[in-house]
Amino acid sequence: MTPTPQSTAPPESPEERDRRSVADFLRLEVTGGLMLLVAATLALILANSPLSDTYTSVRNHHLDIPWLGLNLSIGHWASDGLLAVFFFIAGIELKRELVVGQLRKPAAAALPVVAAIGGMAVPALVYVTINGVQGGSMDGWAVPMATDIAFALGVLAVVGRRLPSALRTFLLTLAIVDDLIAIIIIAVFFASGLNLWALLGSIAGLALFGFLHHRGVRGWYIYVPLAxxxxxxxxxxxxxxxxxxxxxxxxLRTTTKPGEHEAPAEHIGHIVHPWSAGLCVPLFALFAAGVAVSGDTFADMIHEPEALGVTLGLVLGKIIGIFGATWIVATFTKAALHPTLKWLDILGAAMLAGIGFTVSLLIAELAFADTPHLEEHVKVAVLLGSLIAAAGAAILLTARGRAHERAGTSLD
Known part of the structure; x- marks a missing residue:
């Protein structure tokens, strides 16, 4: 009998096992949503407690790096700096979908791509219509357009264990396209005082990053300072x-070369994701979601078309846009739902997409930077709309999970 070869890898120390366990926990989709919820709840508590002045003072405290031309408050360091890590992970997900995922197959991608477009156009139309009729500010038209991938997938992970896996694929593809469009909107409509030389320098840095990466140059000490x-x-x-x-x-390259166990995008994303989900995004939420809320706040919001437009855009606009676009394409073209999915499942996914949160809060800060009063109320509207969307989706998808379990289509 040939003896079984023994592993030559050294045994892990307790500290290494603990670090790996924590990182694996932070990579779970449900963990990301939970961390966001905890951070946002803590922010609301701090902003509405006797510690509110201290919280505001910390958020507005400036940290300067003169040699980089940076003079930002802690709140802006969170939204401009830490959130870049979240968008880095989103960029990896988008590249992966375009190269090896659903978005490389036009037929498979058609429904979620069109659904994403409808799910962004209709909420913006809802906002514009309400504010056009009531004479509100048009600056927030993009706020209800975004879907929070981490939060939406986190809720789905909790309530969707008995749902077909095709629903997660549909929602993930939809959310990635949603992110791509949101990224373009932020870049095009929320740029301020364009500095061409700095932009060209940034593009040159990206070109150097790409050149080194595809030439196989390794070392975090090269790429982190360059980034x-x-x-x-x-x-x-x-x-x-x-x-x-x-x-x-x-x-980052999403395909493997001979001799590679995993692609660089997969490897680096695996390392960075816990930092994004466990630190960067929650800290952003901690400083972005801290708004004063009272009975007067909601009384004022009822009469503010900006807040009403955002809430209805997230709750109704997303449902109408995503469900309506998917139904039209499936009815009048050759595109079809996955065999395990029913229209009520798509309705649940459309509700989940109404969880705007991270990107919606960011766009609210950019859109209403000059009107702090409206910014706070619009942020409350984002939180309220996201909460309603999450609750409605959780109820419907829980019921759908039971129906799929009875029908035997669960996790097909």
Whole structure:
């Protein structure tokens, strides 16, 4: 009998096992949604407690890096800096879908892509219509357009264990296309005072990053400083700095070469994802979601078309846009739902997409930077709309999970 070869890898220490366990926990979709929820809840508690002045003071405290031309408050460091890590992960996901995922197959991608477009166009139309009729500000038209991937997939992970896996694929593809369009909107409509030389410097840095990466040059000590320089130049160019994160993520190779166990995008995403889900995005939520809420707040919001437009855009606009676009394409073209999915499942996914949260809060900050009163109320509207969407989706998808379990189509 030939003896079984023994592994030559050294045994893990307890500290290494603990670190790996924590990282694996933070990679879970449900964990990302939970961390966001905890951070947002803590922000609301702090902003509405005797500690509110201290919370506001910390959020508005400035940290300067003169040699990079950066003079940002802690709140802006979170939205412009930490959130770039979240967008870096989004860039990796987008590249993966385009190269090896659903988006490389036009037939399979047709329904979720069209659904994403409808799910962004209709909420914007709802906002514009309400504010056009009532004379509100048009600046927030993009706020209800976004879907929060982490939060939506987190809710689906909790309530969708008995749902077909095709629903997660549909929602993930939809959310990635949603992110792509949101990224373009941020880059085009929320750039301020364009500095061409800084932008060209950032593009040159991206070109160097891509060249080194595809030449096989390795070493975090090369890429991390280069990424920081690219980010700093992007910020100083007037284009929102999170775009740098997306661009760098999309430069990473998603296919393996001979002798490689996994593609660089897979490997680096595996390392960075726990930091994004466990630290960067929750810290952004901690400083972005801290708004004062009272009975007067909701009384004022009822009469503010901006807040009403955002809430209805997220709750109704997403449902009408996603469900309606999917139904039209499936009815009048050769595109069809996955055999395991029913229209009530798509309705549940459309409700989930109404969870705007991270990107919606970011766009609210950009759109209403000059009107703090409206910014706070629109943020409350984002939180309220996201909560209603999450609750409605959880109820419907839980019921659908039971129906699929009875029908034997669960997790097909």
């Amino acid at each position: 920081l320089i690219i980010w700093g130049l992007m910020y100083n160019s007037g284009v929102h700095a999170t775009i740098a994160g997306v661009a760098i993520g999309m430069l």
